Amino acid sequence: MTISGFARHRVTVADGVRLNVAVGGSGSPVVLLHGFPQTHLMWRHVAADLAADHTVICPDLRGYGDSDRPADTGRTYAKRTMASDVVAVAAALGFDRFALAGHDRGALVAFRTGLDHPDAVTHLASLDVLPTLDSWEVMRGRSAAVGFHLFLMAQPPGLPEQLIAGAPDAFFGHFLDAWATRPGALADVRDAYLTASRAAVDSIVADFRASAGVDVADDEQDRAAGRRLRMPVTVLQQDWGAALGFDAVGRWRAWADDLVHETVTSGHFMAEEAPADVVRALRDLLTR
Template identity: 75%
Template sequence: MHPTIPGFTYRRVPVADDVTLNVAVGGSGSPVMLLHGFPQTHLMWRHVAVELAAHHTVICPDLRGYGASDKPAEDAGDAEAGGAGGVTYAKRTMAADAVALARALGHDRFALAGHDRGALVAIRAALDHPEVITHLASLDVLPTLDTWDVMHGTGAAVGFHLYLMAQPPGLPERMIGASADAFFGHFLDIWTRDPRAIPADIRAAYLAASRASVPSIVADYRASAGIDVVHDLADRDAGNRLRMPVTVLQQDWGTALGFDAAALWRAWAPDLRHSTVSCGHFMAEEAPEDVVKAVRDLLTR
């Protein structure tokens, strides 16, 4: 039996041509959508979602290419991005999925929170659809453009997977697919301070979902080395900013990576609250109380 979020109803919702998302919905009230990260599924929100559902309609999809959602074949490439990553898994495309999902569920405006890859989708949704996204929360990630800008020297070794999955189609899929559980399990291990935060059944669900999604996960990352950068550069050059209240939570990186994350975020988000959480990367599972409080505070702004 597959793990689920207690008290939530599951359905499949078409959001684009030939793309249907698996989504868990619970609670009632103003809508909040929660987008998961890598190498996870919507289940990463299981604690946060239940708490928020006391006062909100909470929408937890699997992103396209992940979990039980559809996994369309990667676009062959996009000339604008030099073929480094096509439109199928561009964050712009995945952000449009989120907006279409909310509308299909009856919501023209909603708050959006994302972790890791889901945060990149959420940021793009907020830039592309400011009339739709009322509030934005980002958990433990930098905007795509800033991520690439700050990675250099030996410190960039922590992001080896970004470079691996940025390679042209073929090699990364074969390498990861040959040892998928070891690859995805590596991140579940090293990014978690408290291993109890991801119990055995949840870990097994993450590994099974990722094992079945290698090509689409690689395509998602490949897009972030290609077309996503093109889109971010266009917004930065045009002076486009996040117009809504923004909350950013990050784990306490200290000075290890050698940059000021809050300063980078302020360049994108004039109405910003930035804080650190004492836990590992998977903060919605390691410190759900902190995440719930931050989201609730955000929604009052």
Template identity: 75%
Template sequence: MIPSFTTQRVTVADGVALNAAIGGSGDPIVLLHGFPQTQLMWRHVAADLAADHTVICPDLRGYGDSDKPEGAEAYAKRTMAADVVALARALGHERFALAGHDRGALVAIRAGLDHPDVITHLASLDVLPTLDMWEVMHGTSAAVGFHLYLMAQPPGLPEQLIGNSADAFFGYFLDLWTNDPAAIPPEVRAAYLKASREAVPSIVADYRASAGIDVEHDEADRRAGNQLRMPVTVLQQDWGAALGFDAAARWRAWAPDLEHRTVSSGHFMAEEDPGVVVKELRALLER
């Protein structure tokens, strides 16, 4: 639980309900978690923003205590973005700001493209848009994203391999991507591992969708010249230096009203350096 927040289970589609933590009052902002996490990753940021905003932190479909339908088609980011819009609407919010980390950021980007009149502001933490991600991954540098290729394979082997060593697999990323291990204390780490261990098929399906239908949707938007119309803030590690591309330029092609910031923390920045994340989100909301 995020301290002082209440939890609601909200139906967002046929057979799919999301578990959401809700707190505060004021203009709404929805915070979407990443891999291999749950809504709990926002515990510091959400508590600060709740001083003057209504803050909604759902578990994405397929993760945490939200429902887990079968099949990669159920995890198209278009479908997951529609979940978020339906969740906010069910809670009485027709328009809202949206921030996402990692997988949640991919959902947020799709929501911004598909629902430009609903998303007022958008923040992305430490990803590239799906199409760009696949375009920049090449050669030996792509080894850093081995899990993307593993979970893109047809159903069967990825689920078996990961399921047979779930704690080692998910724990590997919690360790590798964290500059400050104290940022994810033992009880939080245990909660992430338990949630991920119980969601192997749906997590794999989420990644499999990003190697298929999500790419198709991004390609269609690029051909049509569709962009994110709202103010956008991107917080990112220095991926460009590591993988040899201009991250800000990649983002600028999608988001004309862009603030792109390079951070010094690890991947789990909302837990490692929540003060910076809060500062940037508040600056975004003022634009």
């Protein structure tokens, strides 16, 4: 299953891992990275619009969807590694510079790509997430219960995988149901998301475990070194910053000078629940 009108490719990245990539349209390239617990299908509405005048590239992240799921050796699912995947995919398709948007986990990969490969990323969009280091810094007390899965999957290998594999549809389905506010927005892809996630428990946990370890360390080093996002940045977010008691705009401003931060009236899955708002914001970003 892929986005209607898009062609599927198997692209080998630098370490020999192959990613499933949907490509459609023509024109300047835009890479779209999905979140959890989703696949590239989450961009089906947005990608169809952007493909009218852009080459739209929608990979399944390593460990997700129909992409390969290599065993974790420590940095296999580091966002730095996954950022290199993004650059390799674009290069394999003939592009050394591209605009980049990510949602949730994909936004963390996009953030890291922007920091590590500033000459490749022309514009950057992040949907409904904070950078990894900031996320861990703001979660505290009872409000941290919303991120219980982050703490579960941060544990050493073994227990998290066993618990989630015991009831994968209940676990992944919880987030698909709890984080959406528009009934039916995910109805056409819910089964596909559950099927893909059910087969990828180990690699999904490894992705989250990296964000409690090596990803935090990489962000800390960059913050200390004063590294920042040099390209125009757009952040779309629910109003959960105020609800959880932190300054989301200030958090992002610490990483990006050319920043547009917008609150979207939507659930977490805004590219599926409010695609027109996301398309408008991305098109505005691409003109900056």
